[in-house]
Amino acid sequence: MTTNESSQTMKMLPGDEIRQIMWRYSDRYDIQMAVMGARSVARGLVARLVANGERNTHEWTEAKNDLYLAFDQAGITAAGLDMEFGGIIEGPRLLALSLLAFELAWVDGGAATTSLINNLALGPIVEKGTPEQREKYMRACLPVAPGEDRKVWRGAFALTEPLPYVGVDTGVLSGRVTVAEWKEGQEPMLQVEKRGRFLTNMAVANFVTAAVDSADPRIKSSCMVILEDTDEGLFDRGAPTLKMVHQLSNTQDPIFNLKVPANRIVGGYTVKDGVIVPNLTHSEIIEAVFARTRVTVGLMTAAKLLSAIEPVIRYQRGRFRGAAGIEAGSPRYDLGLQMKEDALQRLADVWATGEAAAALGFEATRLFDQFASVEQSAQKIFAERGIGGRALMKALRKPQADAVELLGLLKQPEASRDNARIEALKADPLVQYVWQSAIGNILCPACKLWDTGNGANMLREAVSLMGGYGITEDCPGFLFQKWTDSQLEATYEGPEVVQRRQISVTMNNEVFLAQVELWMAELNALAAVKPETGAAAISAGLGLWLWMRAFIESAKDANGRPLSQNTRHGVLFPMADAVSWLLAARSLLADVQELAVKGPEHPVVGSEIEGYVNTYTDLCHVQAARSAGEVGRICAELFYGYVVSADQTGEARAAFQKLHAALDESLVGSRLAKDRVAKALSTVMIPEALDYPQ
Numbered sequence: 001m002t003t004n005e006s007s008q009t010m011k012m013l014p015g016d017e018i019r020q021i022m023w024r025y026s027d028r029y030d031i032q033m034a035v036m037g038a039r040s041v042a043r044g045l046v047a048r049l050v051a052n053g054e055r056n057t058h059e060w061t062e063a064k065n066d067l068y069l070a071f072d073q074a075g076i077t078a079a080g081l082d083m084e085f086g087g088i089i090e091g092p093r094l095l096a097l098s099l100l101a102f103e104l105a106w107v108d109g110g111a112a113t114t115s116l117i118n119n120l121a122l123g124p125i126v127e128k129g130t131p132e133q134r135e136k137y138m139r140a141c142l143p144v145a146p147g148e149d150r151k152v153w154r155g156a157f158a159l160t161e162p163l164p165y166v167g168v169d170t171g172v173l174s175g176r177v178t179v180a181e182w183k184e185g186q187e188p189m190l191q192v193e194k195r196g197r198f199l200t201n202m203a204v205a206n207f208v209t210a211a212v213d214s215a216d217p218r219i220k221s222s223c224m225v226i227l228e229d230t231d232e233g234l235f236d237r238g239a240p241t242l243k244m245v246h247q248l249s250n251t252q253d254p255i256f257n258l259k260v261p262a263n264r265i266v267g268g269y270t271v272k273d274g275v276i277v278p279n280l281t282h283s284e285i286i287e288a289v290f291a292r293t294r295v296t297v298g299l300m301t302a303a304k305l306l307s308a309i310e311p312v313i314r315y316q317r318g319r320f321r322g323a324a325g326i327e328a329g330s331p332r333y334d335l336g337l338q339m340k341e342d343a344l345q346r347l348a349d350v351w352a353t354g355e356a357a358a359a360l361g362f363e364a365t366r367l368f369d370q371f372a373s374v375e376q377s378a379q380k381i382f383a384e385r386g387i388g389g390r391a392l393m394k395a396l397r398k399p400q401a402d403a404v405e406l407l408g409l410l411k412q413p414e415a416s417r418d419n420a421r422i423e424a425l426k427a428d429p430l431v432q433y434v435w436q437s438a439i440g441n442i443l444c445p446a447c448k449l450w451d452t453g454n455g456a457n458m459l460r461e462a463v464s465l466m467g468g469y470g471i472t473e474d475c476p477g478f479l480f481q482k483w484t485d486s487q488l489e490a491t492y493e494g495p496e497v498v499q500r501r502q503i504s505v506t507m508n509n510e511v512f513l514a515q516v517e518l519w520m521a522e523l524n525a526l527a528a529v530k531p532e533t534g535a536a537a538i539s540a541g542l543g544l545w546l547w548m549r550a551f552i553e554s555a556k557d558a559n560g561r562p563l564s565q566n567t568r569h570g571v572l573f574p575m576a577d578a579v580s581w582l583l584a585a586r587s588l589l590a591d592v593q594e595l596a597v598k599g600p601e602h603p604v605v606g607s608e609i610e611g612y613v614n615t616y617t618d619l620c621h622v623q624a625a626r627s628a629g630e631v632g633r634i635c636a637e638l639f640y641g642y643v644v645s646a647d648q649t650g651e652a653r654a655a656f657q658k659l660h661a662a663l664d665e666s667l668v669g670s671r672l673a674k675d676r677v678a679k680a681l682s683t684v685m686i687p688e689a690l691d692y693p694q
């Protein structure tokens with residue numbers, strides 16, 4: 001094994017070319033242009049607003065309101081629309097929208113949210129709306145063309161209600177819909193009563209997609225309805241939320257009591273025996289929407305972590321310059337705080353976290369973009385075969401088994417496996433459907449959970465590296481605001497508990513478990529040829545996690561209570577955390593492997609690629625070891641923590657200890673890798689000043 005000691009390190013922090021390779025959009029000119037547009041707004045208007053102290057109030061000022069126009073002019077608003085309604089991104093667009101949010105969050109998370117919420121409001125309509133709804137509201141949100149005289153609509157999304165109603169648990173809606181009028185042969189008119197708590201964009205929204213339950217026997221179920229600010233009745237925007245974060249977004253507690261036609265029910269309805277039957281309940285719609293939008297929120301925190309690296313380097317290096325007796329060229333002048341190992345290594349941890357968070361998020365966005373057509377094909381098949389409801393579960397049993405078989409075959413050596421069978425299984429749209437959804441159902445909550453929750457903790461580390469400056473308004477890179485903002489990113493669209501709850505269910509899907517085994521096989525193969533990547537640590541972590549998950553299924557605590565009960569958050573939630581750590585490290589490794597393969601042939605960065613790949617490989621190793629260590633700790637606590645004597649663990653103890661010992665050993669070389677990342681951080685070139693106003 002090499003120690004990589006004398007090899008080149010990264011000379012400059014990664015620019016667009018490197019990112020495009022890692023996040024796989026080198027060939028997407030449309031996305032690249034949109035990213036440039038978002039960057040110009042972020043580092044222009046958004047940075048000026050923050051630097052001018054606009055974040056010091058929760059009031060929605062005129063200066064903040066300029067954000068909407070800037071988003072329109074830069075193409076950010078149009079990126080959320082279908083091409084036929086004036087959009088600019090061809091095909092599925094989660095990757096594109098996430099990159100735009102990433103750019104905005106690089107400077108300010110609130111500004112990113114202001115743009116995102118319009119997409120969240122449109123989300124139910126885009127994902128599940130009728131063709132008429134999709135056309136009407138996407139066209140209404142389209143920015144005006146030069147010379148056109150029209151108001152651009154903004155949207156809000158209304159799920160959360162005043163206490164004691166909807167928050168984490170979205171089932172107990174107090175928002176109500178009843179039939180207001182229903183004249184023979186005409187569209188029924190509905191009365192919608194909904195109060196909202198903490199609704200973003202409410203200062204300006206022209207339409208609101210609101211979740212309500214039926215309070216009328218003539219309406220079958222809950223649904224989402226679209227409300228407009230000119231509808232008959234009360235459209236009270238409510239008081240601003242006195243929030244201390246995301247001040248470049250507006251949040252209010254509105255009250256609605258409006259009469260609207262039934263064709264505002266998102267996804268439409270049918271009438272059966274005199275009863276309005278919404279085609280979709282509110283839960284079905286929010287599930288479809290959040291499955292995608294939560295990834296973007298995770299990526300916002302990732303952006304902030306990565307944005308912290310350059311300001312911290314600059315602060316550390318310049319710390320002692322100008323002091324009497326500190327000569328240019330001396331280590332104290334050139335390196336400043338970077339002479340100290342701890343300052344560099346802590347920064348390495350922040351960096352590795354940011355990279356892994358971004359890698360996990362962008363992998364999830366690519367998966368969901370790919371999944372869009374797979375989902376469509378599957379839904380077509382279900383419709384043709386008349387499969388729905390409970391029958392769906394039954395119909396998916398065979399594709400589930402086929403997907404497990406496929407993953408088992410893919411694990412075997414390429415030369416000896418049954419390739420004809422593999423191709424046949426891969427070509428089955430239902431196999432693709434269960435396969436991709438099994439992964440997506442973990443990657444999305446893992447990204448939201450790990451990127452925002454763990455990201456918030458690591459942003460605190462970044463703030464601490466700035467010393468006293470870190471906790472002032474003047475902190476370069478706005479790190480204090482980025483840290484506190486990340487707590488909101490961890491909260492809205494479902495706090496960490498919601499994500500842990502989802503993972504604790506979806507992690508038991510046999511297709512996902514087969515995928516974990518395939519990942520382990522791939523990681524072991526990589527570790528054999530490139531041990532310096534840390535692949536062995538991720539694989540060992542996954543191995544211990546898999547074993548532990550199976551163990552939990554039948555284990556009981558010292559009081560005879562099963563560990564696998566779904567109410568045992570103390571067991572299942574740490575398992576959700578553990579797998580999220582590993583998935584993030586695995587995604588980073590996959591991106592670095594992509595860079596190693598595609599980078600050398602790149603016309604611009606090809607000649608510098610060795611340094612990038614080396615430092616990134618070391619970062620991977622650092623993150624892999626950190627993640628495996630976390631999994632080791634979690635599993636040991638769960639294994640020994642529920643018995644009163646280690647002897648009570650019985651025969652399982654030897655198996656656990658063997659896997660744990662293997663995991664410990666898989667950390668070899670990881671601290672050497674961290675030393676090299678630290679060295680790279682002390683030599684990497686950065687510009688004289690940040691490229692946005694402070």
Ligand SMILES: Cc1cc2nc3c(=O)[nH]c(=O)nc-3n(C[C@H](O)[C@H](O)[C@H](O)COP(=O)(O)OP(=O)(O)OC[C@H]3O[C@@H](n4cnc5c(N)ncnc54)[C@H](O)[C@@H]3O)c2cc1C
Binds near residue numbers: 159197241
């Ligand atoms: C600035 C801001 C903007 C927002 N924008 C919007 C918006 O545009 N639209 C919208 O609809 N909502 C919005 N929200 C609301 C946000 O989504 C909710 O605050 C969030 O989902 C949590 O709900 P809650 O605050 O009621 O927390 P609660 O439901 O009270 O939960 C609080 C905590 O209790 C614990 N907990 C709760 N339930 C459980 C459980 N079942 N098991 C275990 N632990 C549990 C968890 O630790 C949880 O974090 C916004 C919020 C803020 C602060």
